[in-house]
Amino acid sequence: MITFEQVSYQYADGTMALNQINLSIEKGKKIALLGNNGAGKSTLFLLMNGILKPTSGSILYSGKKLTYKRKEIQQLRQQVGIVFQNSETQLFSSSVYEDIKYGPKNLNLPIEEIERRVKEAITLTETESLKDKPPHFLSVGQKKRVAIAGIVAMDPELMVLDEPTDGLDPYYSNRTMEILGKIHHQNRTILLSTHNVDLAYEWADEVIILNNGHILAQGTAVEVFNKRDILEKSHLQKPWIMEVFERLQRTNVSNKKYPRSKAELFEMME
Numbered sequence: 001m002i003t004f005e006q007v008s009y010q011y012a013d014g015t016m017a018l019n020q021i022n023l024s025i026e027k028g029k030k031i032a033l034l035g036n037n038g039a040g041k042s043t044l045f046l047l048m049n050g051i052l053k054p055t056s057g058s059i060l061y062s063g064k065k066l067t068y069k070r071k072e073i074q075q076l077r078q079q080v081g082i083v084f085q086n087s088e089t090q091l092f093s094s095s096v097y098e099d100i101k102y103g104p105k106n107l108n109l110p111i112e113e114i115e116r117r118v119k120e121a122i123t124l125t126e127t128e129s130l131k132d133k134p135p136h137f138l139s140v141g142q143k144k145r146v147a148i149a150g151i152v153a154m155d156p157e158l159m160v161l162d163e164p165t166d167g168l169d170p171y172y173s174n175r176t177m178e179i180l181g182k183i184h185h186q187n188r189t190i191l192l193s194t195h196n197v198d199l200a201y202e203w204a205d206e207v208i209i210l211n212n213g214h215i216l217a218q219g220t221a222v223e224v225f226n227k228r229d230i231l232e233k234s235h236l237q238k239p240w241i242m243e244v245f246e247r248l249q250r251t252n253v254s255n256k257k258y259p260r261s262k263a264e265l266f267e268m269m270e
Contacts, residue, residue: 001027001158001189002048002080007057008213009043017043019213020057027157028186032200032221033193035210036235041193042085044210045160048191050076078107081151085162087143091135096127096146099135103154121153124182126175141172145179152183159183161192165199177203201225201239202261209234222258241265 004023010016017040025031025048035041046052047059050066050073059066061076081103084090093099100121104114122128125145130138135146144164151159164180165173177199184190194200200207200221207224209217211234217224225231225238245258245265259265 001025001062003060005058005060007047007054007059009047009052010055016213021215023215025158025189025191027189029189029205030184030203031189031191031206031208032204033191033208033210034195034197034200034234034236039210040213041210042162045082045162048160049080049082078154079156080158080160081154081156083147083151083161083164085166087147090147090150091143094134095131096133096135097131099146100149100153103150117153117155121149124152125149125179141168141175144168144176148179157187158189158191163194164192165194165196197225197236198239198241201241209236
């Protein structure tokens with residue numbers, strides 16, 4: 001879907017946010033991006049959407065190298081939707097309904113198709129009760145769901161979410177992840193950044209660790225979180241469920257496959 005070839009990005013103040021990274025994002029996956037503050041996660045996302053242009057290197061979308069012509073970037077942004085960490089930056093209409101409608105309306109779609117997409121997005125994100133409210137009256141969790149709905153209504157191939165559970169209590173964090181589960185399908189990739197290794201381990205098909213502008217690891221959750229040296233370098237801990245399971249293996253659990261959730265772990269222990 002998206003391929004980075006030797007991509008670097010340097011800000012005007014001299015900060016090298018990304019340094020010659022090579023990365024492929026495949027269709028249909030759930031991907032978690034981890035890294036400390038300043039690792040380059042937000043820069044990576046802005047490059048994917050064409051908001052930033054690499055200082056050097058090339059980005060390919062569906063095998064075609066981006067040339068950053070206006071029409072090409074418009075098409076890219078229809079297929080790569082970003083939900084920013086601060087959802088308020090994306091909500092500006094007089095009502096939630098109008099905000100969700102804004103994206104598909106600007107695609108010049110038929111009215112019937114716009115209404116269908118908005119209705120589907122509202123249903124998936126459970127925002128029906130909010131549709132007539134001004135966005136600035138909503139809670140942090142509600143704003144996050146509305147921002148996600150606005151991107152879903154665009155029907156992108158790739159959804160990018162910058163810290164989607166940041167600032168949310170456990171209830172709204174779980175609700176947000178449930179919504180991401182609903183909107184994911186084989187033709188849509190969801191890529192999110194997070195500092196929560198437990199969330200990444202349980203949810204993601206693939207985990208990427210970014211550190212100081214370099215990709216240190218990319219693979220399945222079990223593969224990545226078993227790289228102790230990389231976890232230490234990135235100031236990350238192994239997910240608690242892996243640590244507990246490894247201790248159980250040294251005692252009386254014969255199963256060799258790591259559980260991916262608390263329910264799976266408890267089932268092994270019965």
